[in-house]
Amino acid sequence: MSDVMMDDPLRPSGLAQGQQQILGRPLDRIDGPAKVAGAAIYAFEHAPDRVAVAAIVGTPVGAGRIIRIDTRAAEAIHGVVAVITDDPRMPAGQANSRAMPAFQTDTIFHYGQPVAIVVAETQAIANEAARLVHVEVEAAPGRFDPRAQPVEAKPGIGFLPPIEIGDVDSAMADAAVTLDATYTTPVHFPAALEPHATTAWWDGDAVTLRISNQVIGAARNTIAQALKVDKDKVRVLAPYVGGGFGGKTGVGAEAILAAIAAQHVGRPVKIALPRRQTAYMVHHRSDTVQRIRIGCDAAGHIAAMAHESVVAQNDQGQFLEPVPFGTLPLYAGKARRFTTGLVRVDLPETGAVRAPGEAVGTFAVECGMDEMAERLGLNPLAFRRLNEPTVDPTSGKPFSTRRMLDCYDEGARRFGWPDVLPDPASVRDGEWLVGIGMAAALRGNFTVKAEARVHVTPDGRAMVECDMTDIGTGTYTVLAQVAGEMLGLPIGRVDVRLGDTDLPPSAGSGGSFGAGSAGSAVALACEDILAELARRMNASPEELRLKDGCVMAGGRQVPLADLLRGEPLTGYGKTGPGKESQRTSQASHGVHFCEVAVNAVTGEVRVRRMLGVFDIGRVLNAKTARSQLIGGMAWGIAYALSEDAVVDTRTGTFVNPDFGEYHVAVSADIPALEAHFIEEIDDSANPVGAKGVGELGISGAGAAVVNAIYNATGVRVRAMPVTLDKLLADLPPI
Amino acid sequence: MQWTINGQRYVAEVDVRTSLLDLAREHLGLTGSKKGCDHGQCGACTMLVNGRRVNSCLTLAVMHDGDEIMTIEGLGQVGNLHAMQSAFVKHDGYQCGYCTPGQICSAVGMLDEAKKGWASHASASLTDAELNDAEISERMSGNICRCAAYPNIVDAIREVAGLGDREPVLVAAGEVGA
Numbered sequence: 033m034s035d036v037m038m039d040d041p042l043r044p045s046g047l048a049q050g051q052q053q054i055l056g057r058p059l060d061r062i063d064g065p066a067k068v069a070g071a072a073i074y075a076f077e078h079a080p081d082r083v084a085v086a087a088i089v090g091t092p093v094g095a096g097r098i099i100r101i102d103t104r105a106a107e108a109i110h111g112v113v114a115v116i117t118d119d120p121r122m123p124a125g126q127a128n129s130r131a132m133p134a135f136q137t138d139t140i141f142h143y144g145q146p147v148a149i150v151v152a153e154t155q156a157i158a159n160e161a162a163r164l165v166h167v168e169v170e171a172a173p174g175r176f177d178p179r180a181q182p183v184e185a186k187p188g189i190g191f192l193p194p195i196e197i198g199d200v201d202s203a204m205a206d207a208a209v210t211l212d213a214t215y216t217t218p219v220h221f222p223a224a225l226e227p228h229a230t231t232a233w234w235d236g237d238a239v240t241l242r243i244s245n246q247v248i249g250a251a252r253n254t255i256a257q258a259l260k261v262d263k264d265k266v267r268v269l270a271p272y273v274g275g276g277f278g279g280k281t282g283v284g285a286e287a288i289l290a291a292i293a294a295q296h297v298g299r300p301v302k303i304a305l306p307r308r309q310t311a312y313m314v315h316h317r318s319d320t321v322q323r324i325r326i327g328c329d330a331a332g333h334i335a336a337m338a339h340e341s342v343v344a345q346n347d348q349g350q351f352l353e354p355v356p357f358g359t360l361p362l363y364a365g366k367a368r369r370f371t372t373g374l375v376r377v378d379l380p381e382t383g384a385v386r387a388p389g390e391a392v393g394t395f396a397v398e399c400g401m402d403e404m405a406e407r408l409g410l411n412p413l414a415f416r417r418l419n420e421p422t423v424d425p426t427s428g429k430p431f432s433t434r435r436m437l438d439c440y441d442e443g444a445r446r447f448g449w450p451d452v453l454p455d456p457a458s459v460r461d462g463e464w465l466v467g468i469g470m471a472a473a474l475r476g477n478f479t480v481k482a483e484a485r486v487h488v489t490p491d492g493r494a495m496v497e498c499d500m501t502d503i504g505t506g507t508y509t510v511l512a513q514v515a516g517e518m519l520g521l522p523i524g525r526v527d528v529r530l531g532d533t534d535l536p537p538s539a540g541s542g543g544s545f546g547a548g549s550a551g552s553a554v555a556l557a558c559e560d561i562l563a564e565l566a567r568r569m570n571a572s573p574e575e576l577r578l579k580d581g582c583v584m585a586g587g588r589q590v591p592l593a594d595l596l597r598g599e600p601l602t603g604y605g606k607t608g609p610g611k612e613s614q615r616t617s618q619a620s621h622g623v624h625f626c627e628v629a630v631n632a633v634t635g636e637v638r639v640r641r642m643l644g645v646f647d648i649g650r651v652l653n654a655k656t657a658r659s660q661l662i663g664g665m666a667w668g669i670a671y672a673l674s675e676d677a678v679v680d681t682r683t684g685t686f687v688n689p690d691f692g693e694y695h696v697a698v699s700a701d702i703p704a705l706e707a708h709f710i711e712e713i714d715d716s717a718n719p720v721g722a723k724g725v726g727e728l729g730i731s732g733a734g735a736a737v738v739n740a741i742y743n744a745t746g747v748r749v750r751a752m753p754v755t756l757d758k759l760l761a762d763l764p765p766i
Numbered sequence: 767m768q769w770t771i772n773g774q775r776y777v778a779e780v781d782v783r784t785s786l787l788d789l790a791r792e793h794l795g796l797t798g799s800k801k802g803c804d805h806g807q808c809g810a811c812t813m814l815v816n817g818r819r820v821n822s823c824l825t826l827a828v829m830h831d832g833d834e835i836m837t838i839e840g841l842g843q844v845g846n847l848h849a850m851q852s853a854f855v856k857h858d859g860y861q862c863g864y865c866t867p868g869q870i871c872s873a874v875g876m877l878d879e880a881k882k883g884w885a886s887h888a889s890a891s892l893t894d895a896e897l898n899d900a901e902i903s904e905r906m907s908g909n910i911c912r913c914a915a916y917p918n919i920v921d922a923i924r925e926v927a928g929l930g931d932r933e934p935v936l937v938a939a940g941e942v943g944a
Contacts, residue, residue: 068842068855068860069847070799070837071843072863073797155792225913226864275861306804307804658858662914663861665914696912698909699907699911700888700903702917703917
């Protein structure tokens, strides 16, 4: 076994010497044919025989107490198998936390809190019966309006403590030019297209769950704990996951409920949340209020930078949206303050949604930088360059790799960013006001523990195995590329098995750590195999070269199959964060440039073109990495223009809990998007040298759009999203 | 009741509440069509019914007695992909893959509509519906891709429609709107 924690910079020799020339190439996804043919199997599909279908009943109010649950009418429906309300293991609220409260509580934490499971022969019967379950409650006034609640300044939850360096207030007072502005972002739903779903079946005292989940190793532990069974008795499968975006990082209540129901009725049970129920049984991103203060000298050097925020959580949740996280290493400035205050609410849990922190924090800081540049009379790009730090300005640590300036250069060149910006509202194209904007992108890089096994078989193929997931991120393909590169095999001769907790425990997909961490475990497993092949070649591993199924060393060339002598060879790799991860400040970086047109009559905003340049360490697959980045950019466009989950503050319900009213981007909203790379392998990040990709594209993207809207119209909107009602009153005369 | 699905005849008795989507997924084992919202807002369930694209979650199985239905499984299979399926792979017109069968069925149906000269909201007039990026995006906007592979989906459809690769639309900023 190769077991290497990141205590020092590292590049495995087999990776440095790779000859196959497939790593990084824009190869088609190896799981692509199955996906386009409808043959990929998701959580709710291909259930075992005799499967029953379940529906979950939620509370009809958002605060108060449950008096009793009357199931008689539901049970009388033909085709209902069981109505379950009293299993002590049933979770109330979300099951993301292992400290989840059980059903026994009569307290209502939020609207739609699950209180009963209806199991029936078909979905139609289950749905009908679920509507007949009468939940009698004593309603109480709820804390449904986050803006009306008292703020806890030091909430003591979340991973990002308050940070205070120097004296921001006096630095602001001494500054020649200052900005003090408050920005807001609304609730965002992760809204993966595949509903949160589980199929569960028992075999004696062992349970298997096919589940739509991003991190199945952790899910297995949570499920075992919730069901009160040994974790060796729990197997979790997730071969394909129809999007996650953070919403599937934890274990949804539906997974626990499906397993409980399956045990009760002695049959397999499957549950998929109806779209509107996902708003209540899946966590969402908190709304935020963010105050940005920047103080500069007359030349534009930042002396003070403060990013103070307030976010919401319910009484059960332990997560705190780390709003200023991305701002910590972003710009220089001696006096610094970063805080996240908390308001407690009686709403569904808030949690991690794509790029927690940066996705919304960059709206405030990057719009603030744009406003500040204008006050200074500087080009926004020049202002950012001027304040590019040489070491992490908050922690003082050296950067592992940071190519922000190169991203600025390359992006400005490709986009045609001018030295002097057109004045706001000065460029017209017929009835359209045209403007340009830019914003920096940054997402903290994480490496987590991961293990993987690689077999080389006598037929000259390789098999990669780990419990990693592919949630659309390209995991199947990039892991095959790492193994193929190191073992000298074309992509078609590498198979990948994922999404099964019987396989080595891996990183899971979240926090953009998946490919770097799992890919590194695969690389180390290959190092294991290379060491044995070297021994059989009477050579050192450094002398070994492998290509197209042949092993070369010392002037000899031997087919890989011959070296195996009819027996498979297995390698095992294990990696995780170490001293190097602590010694350095690590992040992915980038920049967005955007051109918008705003209709001078209606205020309608159209993004005309958008271009990003990104520093993500080693590019494992240029095609899938680009797709993730442009996907993130599209999220930024939708966050800037339309995504807005509205809470009815009288009831604690969501006004718009479906795709009809919660407007994610559609094709007509998204123009051709460009994403380019500045590639530098980051040997401090992890053994494959890759930094996170999936969350970088959204970071700063929306701010670039909002800054372009300002340049187009002269209207500065600080409350996201920028819907036309916020623009109309202040648009220039037609 | 009987339906011809992907060229094969199926006979079944179903609950009148059964949607065409649930008929395929829950009764016939055809799980390629996906359920994303179950009320006609996402397009993941798109099938071709008598050649026209339909949100199969919004129509009842019993309304389609005798109809010819094409799902993703009938369009092409692993090893024998339809041109649109191959183009989606080549252009990475997906990520998680969940909306993909609906996108592909929709794209095939859409190209047929465009070929017949049917206008869309993006068309210059009711009789001028030349296929371009704006037309493709408008006509495909009933199919949500939360991974937002939209630019790649447009590229894939362009290829199948014979429109070629699109040019990067780069204009020097000083010339915007000029």
